[in-house]
Amino acid sequence: MNDPDGMEEAGGLPGLAAAPAPGDFALRVLRHVGIPPERYDTYVRLGTPAGGLFVAASPHAVTGAALAAPDLTATAFEVRHRSRTGRSAIGAPRPFSGVVPALRTGRAARLPIDLTGLTEAERRVLQAVRAIPAGQLRPVSWIAREADRPAVDVVPALTHNPVAVLIPCHRATHDNGRPCDAGYPPEIGDALRRSEGIDTRRMAELSAAGAAFLGSDTTHIYCHPTCAHARRITPAHRVPFRTARDARQAGFRACKSCRPLTS
Incomplete structure (x- = not known):
C-alpha cells in the first residue's frame, strides 16, 4: 500500500496514540495556557520506609500528603485532594522545596504546611504533634497540654491528619506508652518508628x-x-x-x- 505521507515509517498516528504522555504533561499544558500556579496544587510520589507517599503543595506550602495503598492510587489521591481542599492536584516532576530533606531526617517542624479547612482544635493538636522530635514519642496527655486542648480532642485530630508522615502522628502514644496509630495501621506506624531508631520492642516491654x-x-x-x-x-x-x-x-x-x- 502506498504511504504518501510516510506515516508507516514514522509510526503514524497509531504509534503516537500508543506513546504514554509525559508525567508532567498536564502541568505543562496549564503553564502553556497561562493558568497561574496559585490556582492549583502540584504533587509528587516519594519513597518512605512505610511505602510511597503522595505529597501535594501550593506554591507556598504543603497542602496534603497520603501514603499510597491499593485503594489510593495517584488518581484516587487527586480526587481525594480536590474533595478536601477544593483545589486540583497536578503531577509535577519535583517536590515542594524542603520536603525531601524533611522526609530523610524526620525534621519537618519548619516545613510550611497549610492546614486550612481544619477546625481550630485539629490545627492546635497537629501543630503540637509537629513539635515532637524525630526518634521520640509523646503521650496524648502531653499533646493535649501543648495544644491547650482537652485530651478528648487529640485522637480525632490524629485520625484526620491530612499530611501523613510529615505531620508525625506515628510519634503519638496513649498515656500507657502504647502507640496510638489513629491515622494508619500499626504496621505502618511501626515501620516509621523503626526508621527513626525507636526500639519498638523495648517500648512494648516498657508499656507492658x-x-x-x-x-x-x-x-x-x-x-x-x-x-x-x-x-x-x-x-x-x-x-x-x-x-x-x-x-x-x-x-x-x-x-x-x-x-x-x-x-
Missing part, C-alpha cells in the same frame, strides 16, 4: 510493665522513655515510673528537655 516514664537515680530527673536524656541512662541506674506523680513522690523532677507532665 507500666513504665510510662524513666528516671535516673544519679540525676533524679525523669523523662519520657524516648527522650535523648533517657536513652543515656544505663540499665543499672534506670528507675521506671507509672505516673509523673509517682516520680515526684519519689523525689524526682521533670526533664526540662522532653517536659513530661508534672502531675
Whole structure:
C-alpha cells in the first residue's frame, strides 16, 4: 500500500496514540495556557520506609500528603485532594522545596504546611504533634497540654491528619506508652518508628510493665522513655515510673528537655 505521507515509517498516528504522555504533561499544558500556579496544587510520589507517599503543595506550602495503598492510587489521591481542599492536584516532576530533606531526617517542624479547612482544635493538636522530635514519642496527655486542648480532642485530630508522615502522628502514644496509630495501621506506624531508631520492642516491654516514664537515680530527673536524656541512662541506674506523680513522690523532677507532665 502506498504511504504518501510516510506515516508507516514514522509510526503514524497509531504509534503516537500508543506513546504514554509525559508525567508532567498536564502541568505543562496549564503553564502553556497561562493558568497561574496559585490556582492549583502540584504533587509528587516519594519513597518512605512505610511505602510511597503522595505529597501535594501550593506554591507556598504543603497542602496534603497520603501514603499510597491499593485503594489510593495517584488518581484516587487527586480526587481525594480536590474533595478536601477544593483545589486540583497536578503531577509535577519535583517536590515542594524542603520536603525531601524533611522526609530523610524526620525534621519537618519548619516545613510550611497549610492546614486550612481544619477546625481550630485539629490545627492546635497537629501543630503540637509537629513539635515532637524525630526518634521520640509523646503521650496524648502531653499533646493535649501543648495544644491547650482537652485530651478528648487529640485522637480525632490524629485520625484526620491530612499530611501523613510529615505531620508525625506515628510519634503519638496513649498515656500507657502504647502507640496510638489513629491515622494508619500499626504496621505502618511501626515501620516509621523503626526508621527513626525507636526500639519498638523495648517500648512494648516498657508499656507492658507500666513504665510510662524513666528516671535516673544519679540525676533524679525523669523523662519520657524516648527522650535523648533517657536513652543515656544505663540499665543499672534506670528507675521506671507509672505516673509523673509517682516520680515526684519519689523525689524526682521533670526533664526540662522532653517536659513530661508534672502531675
